[in-house]
Amino acid sequence: MKSKKYIIESAVSTLKLESDAILNLTNHINDDFVNVVQAILNSKGRVIVTGIGKSAIIAQKIVATFNSTGTPAIFMHAADAVHGDLGMIQRDDIVMCLSKSGNTPEIKLLAPLLKQSNNLLIGMLGQIDSDLAKQADFILNASVSKEACPHNLAPTTSTTAQLAMGDALAICLLESRDFNTNDFAKYHPGGSLGKRLYLKAGDLALKNEKPSILPNAAVKDVIIEISKNRLGAVVVTENNQILGIITDGDIRRMLENHTNIENITAADLMNTNPKQIDKDELALLALEIIKANNITQLLVTNSGMYYGLIHMHDLLQEGII
Structure with a gap:
C-alpha cells in the first residue's frame, strides 16, 4: 500500500503533466487550424469524426460537443468503417480522424479509402510524420512529450490533448457562428441547464395561485389568504395594480x-416597495434577484400590472438553484 504522500504526489504530477501538455497545444494553433475552422463553417455537410481505441472515445465526446453547439457531427468507429459504415459518409461531409500514432492498422487501411471518396480529411495527430498525416488535407497537431502513465504507455496525456483540441475547435466554430444562449437553449431543452436558458418567470408564476387582497382587508383575512395559497405571502392590489406585499x-x-x-389593515402591514420581475424575464434572473435581496418571494408583473407570485421553492423544484 502506497503512502498518503506518495498518492498525493502522483496525482499532482499527473495533473501538472496534462496541464503542461494542454498549454503546449497553443504552439500548434496554426494556419491548418484556421483552415479547418473555415472548411467546417463553409461545408454543406456534416463532420464525421472517427478513431480507434481511446481516441474513439474522445471522438464521441467531440461529436457530442459539436452537435450541442451548432456543428452537425456523426461518430464513426474506425474499425466498423471498413465493414460497411463508410456508407454513412456523404459527398459534402468532412472527415476528422483522431489517432495518437497515425499508424495503427485500422487507420492505415481507412485513410486511403477516405481519400478515394474525395472528402476533406482532417487528421488530429500525435505524430505529424505518420501515414495518416501524409494522407490528411489538414493536420491538427495534438502531440505530447510523454504520457502521464509512468510506463509511457496508457493513453492519458495524449487523450487529454485531443479532448482540449476538440474543445478549442468547437468553441471557435461556436463563436464564428455567433451561436448564442437562445441557440444553446434550443439544443438543450431538457434538464436544469435547458431550464436556466429558456424558463421564464411567468412560466413559474402560472403554476401558482395568484394571492391578492384589498388594502382595507382585516388582519384575519390577510392571514387566511397567506395560509391558503402556501406561498408565504399575499399581494395587496387594487384593480390589479400592485400596492404592496405582505x-x-x-x-x-x-x-x-x-x-x-383589531384595527390593523393590509395597508398598515404591506411593504410598498416589493421586488418585482417582468413575466418575460428568465427564471434565472428571478433567482439572482431573490438571492441578492435575501427574500423568498418575488412579484411577477405584466406591463407593470400584477401577474403572479413565485417562491424560491419554485426555483428549487425546477432545478434552477
Whole structure:
C-alpha cells in the first residue's frame, strides 16, 4: 500500500503533466487550424469524426460537443468503417480522424479509402510524420512529450490533448457562428441547464395561485389568504395594480409589536416597495434577484400590472438553484 504522500504526489504530477501538455497545444494553433475552422463553417455537410481505441472515445465526446453547439457531427468507429459504415459518409461531409500514432492498422487501411471518396480529411495527430498525416488535407497537431502513465504507455496525456483540441475547435466554430444562449437553449431543452436558458418567470408564476387582497382587508383575512395559497405571502392590489406585499414574516413582526390588532389593515402591514420581475424575464434572473435581496418571494408583473407570485421553492423544484 502506497503512502498518503506518495498518492498525493502522483496525482499532482499527473495533473501538472496534462496541464503542461494542454498549454503546449497553443504552439500548434496554426494556419491548418484556421483552415479547418473555415472548411467546417463553409461545408454543406456534416463532420464525421472517427478513431480507434481511446481516441474513439474522445471522438464521441467531440461529436457530442459539436452537435450541442451548432456543428452537425456523426461518430464513426474506425474499425466498423471498413465493414460497411463508410456508407454513412456523404459527398459534402468532412472527415476528422483522431489517432495518437497515425499508424495503427485500422487507420492505415481507412485513410486511403477516405481519400478515394474525395472528402476533406482532417487528421488530429500525435505524430505529424505518420501515414495518416501524409494522407490528411489538414493536420491538427495534438502531440505530447510523454504520457502521464509512468510506463509511457496508457493513453492519458495524449487523450487529454485531443479532448482540449476538440474543445478549442468547437468553441471557435461556436463563436464564428455567433451561436448564442437562445441557440444553446434550443439544443438543450431538457434538464436544469435547458431550464436556466429558456424558463421564464411567468412560466413559474402560472403554476401558482395568484394571492391578492384589498388594502382595507382585516388582519384575519390577510392571514387566511397567506395560509391558503402556501406561498408565504399575499399581494395587496387594487384593480390589479400592485400596492404592496405582505409576507408571513410581516405577520410575525406585527404580533410581536402589537397586542391589539383589531384595527390593523393590509395597508398598515404591506411593504410598498416589493421586488418585482417582468413575466418575460428568465427564471434565472428571478433567482439572482431573490438571492441578492435575501427574500423568498418575488412579484411577477405584466406591463407593470400584477401577474403572479413565485417562491424560491419554485426555483428549487425546477432545478434552477
